Amino acid sequence: MxxxxxxxxxxxxxxxxxxxxxxxxxxxxxxxxxxxxxxxxxxxxxxxxxxxxxxxxxxxxxxxxxxxxxxxxxxxxxxxxxxxxxxxxxxxxxxxxxxxxxxxxxxxxxxxxxxxxxxxxxxxxxxxxxxxxxxxxxxxxxxxxxxxxxxxxxxxxxxxxxxxxxxxxxxxxxxxxxxxxxxxxxxxxxxxxxxxxxxxxxxRPAGRPTLLGAIGTPGIRTAALTGLGFGLVVGAVELGVPAVATQHGEPWLGGALLSAWSVTSVLVGVLYGMRPWPRALHLRMPVLVTGFGVLVLLMWATASSLPLLIVAMLLAGGLITPQTTGQSLVVDAVAEPGTATEAFGWVVTAITVGAAVGQSLAGTVVEAWGASGAFAVGGFAGVLVGIVLWLRRRTIESPPDVVQLSLH
CATH class of the missing domain: 1.20.1250.20 (MFS general substrate transporter like domains)
Structure with a gap:
């Protein structure tokens, strides 16, 4: 749609x-x-x-x-x-x-x-x-x-x-x-x-309430996994960019690049919403998360050249808002009635945990192997989560009426 x-x-x-x-x-x-x-x-x-x-x-x-x-x-x-x-x-x-x-x-x-x-x-x-x-x-x-x-x-x-x-x-x-x-x-x-x-x-939630609540639904677990993958990549990049900028002798550039990354995300997100691809959510989310990881790996490959790194980073930034929008749409499609607020809370939690873990892992790698290693951590994490999402894609497949709407 x-x-x-x-x-x-x-x-x-x-x-x-x-x-x-x-x-x-x-x-x-x-x-x-x-x-x-x-x-x-x-x-x-x-x-x-x-x-x-x-x-x-x-x-x-x-x-x-x-x-x-x-x-x-x-x-x-x-x-x-x-x-x-x-x-x-x-x-x-x-x-x-x-x-x-x-x-x-x-x-x-x-x-x-x-x-x-x-x-x-x-x-x-x-x-x-x-x-x-x-x-x-x-x-x-x-x-x-x-x-x-x-x-x-x-x-x-x-x-x-x-x-x-x-x-x-x-x-x-x-x-x-x-x-x-x-x-x-x-x-x-x-x-x-x-x-x-x-x-x-x-x-009142549909059915009998359980201790697990919204996360007991397979689709919400998959939605949380999309948030976890997103957070892992973003956390690693947010640590890696200032580290690489400092390594190049331009520490001020770290904050500027992260701001530009987010601006690109907003602009592309608006344009992407006019014609999203893939249209079906259960296909869209694995593709977006995997693509995000691949583009961050491109940042790793180009980290020795600031101009090329900036281009790769802006390309990767274009996939941020499409993912966060998709996460909301997944919750909207698969959450049981009466659990939407809690369900989205799980996605926010997964993003927060992912970002914290991504920053921690990236920091360890940067200390051991250099600043650009942070992008390798984020990129491989995104690709791995994208593969798992593809295997779980049926759990977030939209109902038939929603799929039909998305194809017109």
Missing amino acids: SVSLADYRSALTVPGATLPVVFSGIGRLPIAMYSFATLLYVQRVEGSFATAGLVSAGSLVGAAIGSVAQGRLMDRRGPSGVLLVVSTLFTVAAAALVAGIESGAPLPLIVGLAFFSGLVMPAMPAATRALWERLVPSGRLREAALSYEAISLEVFFILGPGLAALLASGPWPGTGTAVAVLATVVGAVGFALTAAVRATPPM
């Missing part, structure tokens, strides 16, 4: 969408900002990247677990109450974290506070994505709305880390963390209090 610019405009202007869109934008901006700002904050105070990495990892692990737990609660109880409660807890946890950093509290306590703050950080991506299921009917407008979610999230991933670095360089290194917390709470509370969100009823 293709999506035009008019479809984006129509989806974003459906009755009840305006205020949720505005507040979700504010609340999702810090998604890539909070942990990075905290990392910079701790590093400036403690003078150690190792300590800062542990604290940042704590918040990321907490967020990975929290997105699933909050998603399940939102499905069962509706999003408004859950978001208001976790926003309150997040404010308290973040304030305690800042107090601990400023007072020189023991590292285990700081890591624990970071973990808890991540756990209760409002799961805005899952909440906003699920709202479109109620506001927008299935078909072209639903796909346009989910594409907007993926594209806007990519924009926030561009802006967040840069804003965090800028604010951390000021007189107080905790400014970035404070701004991220404020934006998250304002966005989440404002979103929760809009009429459209307050009117969202609790959903």
